[in-house]
Amino acid sequence: xxxESNLMAVMVYIPTPFRRFAGNQTYVKAEGKTVGEVxxxxxxxxxxxxxxxxxxxxEIPGHINVYINSQEIHSLQGKNTPVKDGDEMAVIPAxxxxxxxxxxxxxxxxxxxxxxxVGPVGQRKLMETKVLIVGAGGLxxxxxxxxxxxxxxxxxxxxxxxxxxxxxxxxxxHQNDDVGKxxxxxxxxTLNAYNPDVNIVIHDTPLTSDNAMEIIPQYDIVVNGAxxxxxxxxxxxxxxxxxxxxVDGSILLFDGQATVFKPGHGCYRCLFPAPPPPGLVPNCAxxxxxxxxxxxxxxxxxxxxIKQVLEIGESLVSRLLLFDALSMDFRIVKLRRDPKCPLCxxxxxxxxxxxxxxxxGAPFPGGHDGDGASDGNTNGS
Amino acid sequence: METQMAVEVKVTANFAKLIGGQRSAQAEGSTIGExxxxxxxxxxxxxxxxxxxxxxxxxxxVYLNDEDVRFLQQLDTPIREGDVVxxxxxLAGG
Numbered sequence: 412x413x414x415e416s417n418l419m420a421v422m423v424y425i426p427t428p429f430r431r432f433a434g435n436q437t438y439v440k441a442e443g444k445t446v447g448e449v450x451x452x453x454x455x456x457x458x459x460x461x462x463x464x465x466x467x468x469x470e471i472p473g474h475i476n477v478y479i480n481s482q483e484i485h486s487l488q489g490k491n492t493p494v495k496d497g498d499e500m501a502v503i504p505a506x507x508x509x510x511x512x513x514x515x516x517x518x519x520x521x522x523x524x525x526x527x528x529v530g531p532v533g534q535r536k537l538m539e540t541k542v543l544i545v546g547a548g549g550l551x552x553x554x555x556x557x558x559x560x561x562x563x564x565x566x567x568x569x570x571x572x573x574x575x576x577x578x579x580x581x582x583x584x585h586q587n588d589d590v591g592k593x594x595x596x597x598x599x600x601t602l603n604a605y606n607p608d609v610n611i612v613i614h615d616t617p618l619t620s621d622n623a624m625e626i627i628p629q630y631d632i633v634v635n636g637a638x639x640x641x642x643x644x645x646x647x648x649x650x651x652x653x654x655x656x657x658v659d660g661s662i663l664l665f666d667g668q669a670t671v672f673k674p675g676h677g678c679y680r681c682l683f684p685a686p687p688p689p690g691l692v693p694n695c696a697x698x699x700x701x702x703x704x705x706x707x708x709x710x711x712x713x714x715x716x717i718k719q720v721l722e723i724g725e726s727l728v729s730r731l732l733l734f735d736a737l738s739m740d741f742r743i744v745k746l747r748r749d750p751k752c753p754l755c756x757x758x759x760x761x762x763x764x765x766x767x768x769x770x771x772g773a774p775f776p777g778g779h780d781g782d783g784a785s786d787g788n789t790n791g792s
Numbered sequence: 793m794e795t796q797m798a799v800e801v802k803v804t805a806n807f808a809k810l811i812g813g814q815r816s817a818q819a820e821g822s823t824i825g826e827x828x829x830x831x832x833x834x835x836x837x838x839x840x841x842x843x844x845x846x847x848x849x850x851x852x853x854v855y856l857n858d859e860d861v862r863f864l865q866q867l868d869t870p871i872r873e874g875d876v877v878x879x880x881x882x883l884a885g886g
Contacts, residue, residue: 546886
């Protein structure tokens with residue numbers, strides 16, 4: 412039949428988030444004999460729209476549904492579904508959380524969105540995630556920075572300290588004029604200057620046994636940038652009790668360690684059953700730390716958060732990453748859940764937060780007991 | 793089992809001063825315990841930072857290649873030629 416070789420003209424409905432890629436039109440006319448041909452012709456006319464409706468292998472990605480006269484094409488013949496003159500077609504991205512991305516968000520996060528591992532659905536997931544950063548210091552700074560740039564919905568920051576001149580060698584959230592200012596306040600200003608969309612929540616307090624179970628359960632994932640063992644054991648136990656994934660990192664001199672503690676797959680107490688006696692392992696104030704090392708390790712923590720949210724790749728769960736900046740050596744060793752662990756083992760004896768000051772033999776820095784175990788930046792240096 | 797194996801022992805930067813300022817040292821022995829004893833003879837005072845009363849400190853991990861010896865046979869874990877032993881204290885900096 413002669414009609415079969417004729418191109419059919421169909422109207423294609425363009426939803427709000429894609430409209431800016433199609434000349435801000437709600438309906439555009441396109442031609443073809445099949446759905447695939449119509450989409451091809453649409454992509455030729457609007458190349459940036461093509462990036463949204465086709466993945467790298469020229470297939471329609473899983474988060475995009477194509478409808479022909481209100482019927483999804485998977486239930487028809489897919490891209491080979493024939494179209495007739497006057498049919499109406501729609502290209503609808505999956506909507507997570509009842510909200511689509513605004514054109515500005517699509518533009519801002521475009522380098523993430525165009526990666527199939529993120530896409531608009533993944534971006535929405537990031538925007539619905541709440542991350543708590545313990546310590547606005549060396550590790551917490553770059554971690555918070557990259558999570559803010561990535562559009563994480565809410566970022567909580569716990570720190571009670573003020574910015575000191577000696578912090579500025581490595582702590583990227585704080586600048587010269589911030590010396591003397593509350594770290595949480597300085598962090599919020601910096602982060603919102605980078606991305607005003609992110610809700611930055613300030614917890615201007617030391618994290619303690621009294622407030623940890625109020626603060627941590629408000630978040631989905633915890634990033635540990637504490638600068639002392641007392642806070643590290645507290646964050647570990649509280650995250651376990653609140654059933655939260657804890658993205659852990661620590662640094663000293665030229666060494667960095669990073670891992671992810673997922674309840675049931677080992678915790679900080681499985682890795683290091685007890686803290687060293689006070690004074691035996693020096694802190695960064697006593698021994699020093701390479702500033703740029705904090706950028707590497709904090710970024711690794713941000714990456715692990717994003718992977719966790721997007722459920723992509725292989726996380727550092729059950730693995731401990733060791734970085735030696737002097738030899739530029741990255742190594743991974745196994746991290747096992749210890750069946751004898753008093754917190755997450757088979758016969759756990761710790762069922763609530765304990766006295767971490769007694770356990771560590773060292774006070775919470777910034778507490779009323781002095782700060783002998785810290786370099787003076789309670790939750791992060 | 794009597795054979796003495798030569799292995800490389802790696803340490804973190806804050807432990808380097810205990811073995812002459814280097815990040816790794818050679819040591820001989822047929823078990824983790826013997827390796828640490830040998831290192832202590834070469835660098836007196838090293839072992840007390842890792843072991844007390846016959847047990848590895850709870851804030852220090854000793855790895856045989858990528859496995860924590862706490863999940864193997866602790867200080868009795870046998871060594872093979874070419875193994876790498878790592879001594880890793882907890883770090884608290886953030």
